[in-house]
Amino acid sequence: MPIAPEELPPLSTVEQLAERMGIELVKVGLDEVVGTLPVTGNRQPFGLLHGGASAVLAESLGSTLSALHVLPDRFPVGLELACTHHAAAKDGLVTGVARPIHVGRSTSTSEIVITDESGRRICTAKLTCLHRDNRP
Numbered sequence: 001m002p003i004a005p006e007e008l009p010p011l012s013t014v015e016q017l018a019e020r021m022g023i024e025l026v027k028v029g030l031d032e033v034v035g036t037l038p039v040t041g042n043r044q045p046f047g048l049l050h051g052g053a054s055a056v057l058a059e060s061l062g063s064t065l066s067a068l069h070v071l072p073d074r075f076p077v078g079l080e081l082a083c084t085h086h087a088a089a090k091d092g093l094v095t096g097v098a099r100p101i102h103v104g105r106s107t108s109t110s111e112i113v114i115t116d117e118s119g120r121r122i123c124t125a126k127l128t129c130l131h132r133d134n135r136p
Contacts, residue, residue, distance in 0.1 A: 005029060008067060018060050021053060025064070026095070033065045033098045039089050049089040054096075054114050054123040055081060061098035062110035062127030069103045076108065076129040077136060083125040092117040098127075106131050 005028040021042055027034040035057060042053035059081050066076035094114050101109040107130055114123040 005068060008064065008071075017056060021056055023057060023060055028064065028068070030065075030068055031099065033061045033068070034095065035061050035064075036093045036095050038093055039091050047090060049094060049122065051083065051085050051123075054085065054094070055083050055125065057094070057096045057114060058083060058098070058112040058123065058125035059127055061096045062112050062125070063129060065098045065100060065110050066103075066108045066127075066129040066131070069100070069108060070131045074105075074131040074133060075135045076131055078127060079107065079130040080128045081125065083123055085123050086121050087116070089116045089122050094122055101126070104131075 008028065022038045023035055025035045037053060037057045039049045042050055044050040059078055063076055063078060070076055094116055096112050096114045098110045098112040101111050107128055109126060109128045112125040112127060113121060115121050
């Protein structure tokens with residue numbers, strides 16, 4: 001049975017990286033998890049959103065989605081993350097939307113689409129999580 005969204009601990013209390021990067025959850029549900037990330041503070045040396053920042057947003061949202069489906073009986077851990085970067089973001093907020101592709105007993109896979117404030121696709125990511133019987 002899936003965990004209720006209100007039972008998930010906030011990202012900022014689970015680990016410091018999401019808080020340092022300014023990730024905020026906007027919507028948390030079994031069908032999708034939506035979050036934002038500011039470009040400011042997450043740029044690479046040439047002034048563009050760092051591709052690693054997009055990856056962190058994608059994994060944060062996809063892992064949260066997996067957790068909703070498998071906690072408290074199982075514990076999700078990232079197994080594989082693939083990101084395709086389509087365009088550069090220079091400022092503002094980017095928004096990621098994670099949706100399940102597959103949710104099984106031992107794994108789940110999510111697609112995460114990251115867009116800029118004008119709706120332009122910045123990154124498409126796919127995250128597969130392994131569902132462990134216990135916490136690592």
